[in-house]
Amino acid sequence: MVGMSAAILQGVPATTTDTDFWVDLPERAYVRLMNLVVKQGGTPMAPTMYALADGSLVNFIFSLTGLKEFDQEFVHARRLSWNGMKVRVLPLERIYKSKQAAGREKDIAHLPLIKRVILGRKLATGGVKDDSGGSR
């Protein structure tokens, strides 16, 4: 799991209207994913985006700007328990990097919040001084 859904699971107090999954498949294999989702009651909205039966959206991503290859990122993914499953999520630092590289307005808008959570997590786990700048 990548993008803001992964960020939310790691403590970023934000919201998103779709869940992004980075898949280790060539883009031309999107039909395999479509068949999988449709079999579960989902509806195709675009070649890589689907509405699931409950109305939530999922988006399949085949490459992420600013990051290494899937395999190289996957080994560093965090394992979290979620919905009774173990899921792999892209670490916040890597989400930050991918959003910084993507550079779209909606990505840039999330950067300060993600940065704050990275710092907050360090403080919460102990021993890091706030170097985010002076008090304002």
Next chain:
Amino acid sequence: MKTTSLKDWRKVYRKLKPMRDASEAEKIQLARSLAATPDERWQIHETFLHSHGLFSHWDRKKSGFKW
């Protein structure tokens, strides 16, 4: 980090006190989010969407959103 849940947010909040570039409200929000389990975080997120009628794609379409 030791395993915490939403009810432990005050412990996390105390550790966030030195954070200079955040208001008290932001620190509380951050503490709650950091203390929560992934399931609790997701529940908060979904509850927020539901409360605004934005959870499902179909509801959002009715409200004029593209997706």
